[in-house]
Amino acid sequence: MKQIFHYFAPCPRGLETVLAEELAGLDAQGIAPTDGGVAFSGDEAMMYRANLHSRIASRILWRLVEKSYRSEDDIYKAARAIDWPELFDVSRTIKVMVTGVGCKLRSLDFIALKVKDAVCDGFRAQCGERPSVDTARPDIRIHVFLTERQLTLYLDTSGEALFKRGYRRETGDAPLRENLAAGILRLTGWQVDEPLLDPMCGSGTFLVEAAMMARNMAPGRGRTFAFELLKRFEPAQWGEIKQQAIAAERSEVKAAIFGSDDTPAVLEAARANLLSAGVADTVQLEEADALERSAPAAGGVLVCNPPYGIRLEEQTWLDALYPALGHSLKQRFAGWRAYYFTGDLRLAKLIRLSASKRTVLFNGSIECRLFEYRMVAGGNRKDG
Template identity: 50%
Template sequence: METFFASCPRGLESVLVEDLIAAGAADLKQIPGGVHFLGEWPVCYFASLHSRIATRILWRVAHASYRKEDDIYHLALATPWPRWFFPEQTIRVDVNALKSPLKSIDFVTLRIKDAICDRFRRESGKRPMVDRREPEVRVQGFVSSDECTLYLDTSGAPLYQRGFRQKTVDAPLKENLAAGILRLSGWQPDVPLFDPMCGSGTFLAEAAQIALGIAPGARRDFAFQRLRHFDAVLWNQLVDAARSAEKPARNTGIFGSDISPVAVRATLANLDRADLLPVVTLSSGDLLAIDAPAPGGIMVSNPPYGERVSSDDELAAFYPLLGSALKRRFAGWNCYLLSADTRLPKLVRLTPSKRTPLFNGALECRLYEFRMVAGTNRATEQARVAKQHPEPMG
């Protein structure tokens, strides 16, 4: 059994566990930002192809305690890199540290790179070149207070890059975070879904792929395909099985809109590139004025906050109007709003039934769930008051 680590947006670790269990992973251990697990290479291949939540999958190749930089150099030197890739391939080394006493992580990174090159020179007389932009092989180091772990990245480009998005808007949502929010909402393809502030269409594209059974990794390549022990036959079988399970593009109950024509055009371009245009009903409109596209369903959205709006005053004016629109036009809907603004529930004047901490990159957010029950709040309040103070009979 090999040892792997799958990273993900913080807050989605339990959802990632579901994907890894489906791939056949064993001995899963959650930590903030990811999950350690055991599995043979087919597990890594399957998870890379099918997980909508993982950001990267790293293969652990070395681990030891250390006291100084030279200890890390010797750990990397003792690691059999030539067994896994060729000296003609380009490399990049990155190091993350947590509570490390070492003064310079850049120097540690350099020492690991030197050790890899020295190991290749010792065995073949050649050494790999460094390419920081598009390396063929990525080496990841993690240094704690007294231990160092070395990984080979099996993913290459982050797994949230599905291979088709070309147009973005300000503060775009990562695809795996969008997929995680869809999972947390409990949405299923037979339930209407609406994103009324769709931006570049990330929620819509993820939902459309789920509705058609499109594996998120079926249209891209991976770093493990460049490793010497890559099993091309097995991989092709997995991809063929995934592609054969896809459903033909058709109209579904997935709806999107945005007040910005630029955002609508970006969404159109991204859906078109992914051959998902027939799956989504897209329109241009202001959430504060449009009607719900169905009697009930799930709304998901990443409303304006901070990075996408110029001032707090604009937010303070927008949020109460948003709350009123949800009350008036979306009775019967469960609404999920992702925001870094902790004032949102108070300003929209709604009480969330759930608050889930999530991270959008380094930005700490909350996913707020608002269950918009059928009937107006005024009618509900009148019923409550009448129950407490019944009119006298006679």
């Protein structure tokens, strides 16, 4: 019988439902969304597939222990009881990260030190030596999550965060994380046979993610994972899963994916990322002002992460931009569904259109909104 393990996939807050749907599509079991992620279960092959295929998860964490605690010593004992040398070799570097919600203990940094000591003591007892700590680029990441009375200890099977697909060459200013962009595309309901336009494409994150979806390309196809360093790792099984993913890719698609920006250097950054991801021939780029460009089809999905500013002069400029965006939608995009993702909540009022849906999302710690506007000729306009 296959051994079943328990996992947790953190994600940007607000994307838990679409992540649960994605994991269900990968045949995960015991799916349980919670604030900030989704718990699920499956065998090791399931964990391999989740790392390779999940567009929305930030990481795939393997739950090693979950139990109640009262003191730092309880946490040390729980970590010390794990057979760490059975999981990875002493030559691997480690890092311990601790997150607490309602934890009453005095210092999360001290808890991280206690867990690190427990891991090293376990290795010393069996091997006579201990693994080294590397806080910058560790081989093995150990995550500790504490509530007021509950301890959960995880081994990170991903390594670098999953939004790091391995293709990005140019970032532009404050690029949208890839898993957040992919989750937003899922929230729009966009289907790969529908036209898609990002009229302020920046470094092209929405475009790359959409093109990879259209081509059915696994987002993790170009990178490595921490689970490849574990003693339980099965190279043959992993190789087969990767080959299946490559065989399922679509080399030719009829996707109508369009992107534009009004700055040539920004367009070059987007083009570099599309080339690096292997999807440049799936996206049509052009230099255009978002306020003046026409709809590339009679209907489709417009998705955009417009700029939002902190300084007063930036806000003054945006006060003029948002109404102009609304006017452009009204004049040029009848028959389209438009989605604006922003941390500037003034957009809802200044764009002067009636949003049909408002979804709360978080870009890191920044509370944002995804506003949906269904453009129907003669509708949507707010008075004033």
